[in-house]
Amino acid sequence: MAGNWKMNLNHQEAVVTVQKLAWTLSDKRHDFGKVEVVVVPPFTDLRSVQTLVDGDRLSIRYGAQDVSVHDNGAYTGEISAAMLSKLGCSYVVVGHSERRMYHNESDELVNAKAHKSLHAGMTPIVCVGEGLDVRKAGEHVAFTLTQLDGSLDGFTAEQVAGLVVAYEPVWAIGTGEVATPDDAQEVCAAIRERVRAVHGDGAAGGLRILYGGSVKAANVGGIMEKADVDGCLVGGASLQVDEFGGICRFYDMPVL
Numbered sequence: 001m002a003g004n005w006k007m008n009l010n011h012q013e014a015v016v017t018v019q020k021l022a023w024t025l026s027d028k029r030h031d032f033g034k035v036e037v038v039v040v041p042p043f044t045d046l047r048s049v050q051t052l053v054d055g056d057r058l059s060i061r062y063g064a065q066d067v068s069v070h071d072n073g074a075y076t077g078e079i080s081a082a083m084l085s086k087l088g089c090s091y092v093v094v095g096h097s098e099r100r101m102y103h104n105e106s107d108e109l110v111n112a113k114a115h116k117s118l119h120a121g122m123t124p125i126v127c128v129g130e131g132l133d134v135r136k137a138g139e140h141v142a143f144t145l146t147q148l149d150g151s152l153d154g155f156t157a158e159q160v161a162g163l164v165v166a167y168e169p170v171w172a173i174g175t176g177e178v179a180t181p182d183d184a185q186e187v188c189a190a191i192r193e194r195v196r197a198v199h200g201d202g203a204a205g206g207l208r209i210l211y212g213g214s215v216k217a218a219n220v221g222g223i224m225e226k227a228d229v230d231g232c233l234v235g236g237a238s239l240q241v242d243e244f245g246g247i248c249r250f251y252d253m254p255v256l
């Protein structure tokens with residue numbers, strides 16, 4: 001379960017939020033061995049989160065929201081994979097729809113970022129998903145698989161087995177409009193089948209597929225019931241510790 005904070009919470013708020021989250025998940029009922037909990041704060045929070053997680057030995061992992069395709073040099077404003085890995089990041093979100101939309105990120109660029117992340121020892125969370133027009137035209141599976149193919153280009157089967165793909169239909173992000181569990185399953189299953197066709201059973205079985213888009217504690221139970229949904233990438237609800245704590249305990253939530 002990964003919480004993408006987007007451009008919210010400064011480093012002081014980050015520390016309070018992660019402390020509260022750790023406390024919320026600290027009772028015996030929660031098994032970090034079964035549910036991996038990840039926060040994805042803004043870059044400016046990462047050092048503080050690292051210090052807290054290391055100092056208190058929290059079982060919470062963290063990642064970054066983006067990474068540069070360049071290793072170093074005259075790229076003002078960019079952050080390299082090596083810098084993120086030095087900060088203890090386990091994950092890097094690449095190709096989020098907000099970056100594809102507002103920064104014109106192509107599958108080729110997303111693919112390069114995914115390779116940089118993996119090369120630096122972090123797991124990319126590769127985001128794919130269609131907009132409303134594509135969904136209305138019934139092209140959502142084909143569209144998403146094209147993004148997937150481009151974004152995963154050049155990875156070996158062994159590498160793909162260790163990756164995370166997040167299916168986030170753009171029309172369901174921040175809108176309160178949740179894809180139904182069946183909508184999520186349809187595309188997540190198609191993603192796994194495409195990986196199986198290209199890389200075989202090992203890669204398809206190892207790949208973790210997240211659903212993202214207006215996930216809340218109240219609807220997570222039904223989404224997580226689906227065979228090809230392994231977890232969620234949560235935006236707005238991850239800023240509220242009670243909500244995100246509930247999402248991380250999806251096994252206790254009603255299946256709607």
Ligand SMILES: O=C(CO)COP(=O)(O)O
Nearest residue numbers: 004173174213214235236
């Ligand atoms: O974009 C998302 C996570 O990356 C989803 O955002 P919301 O959960 O706010 O819809």
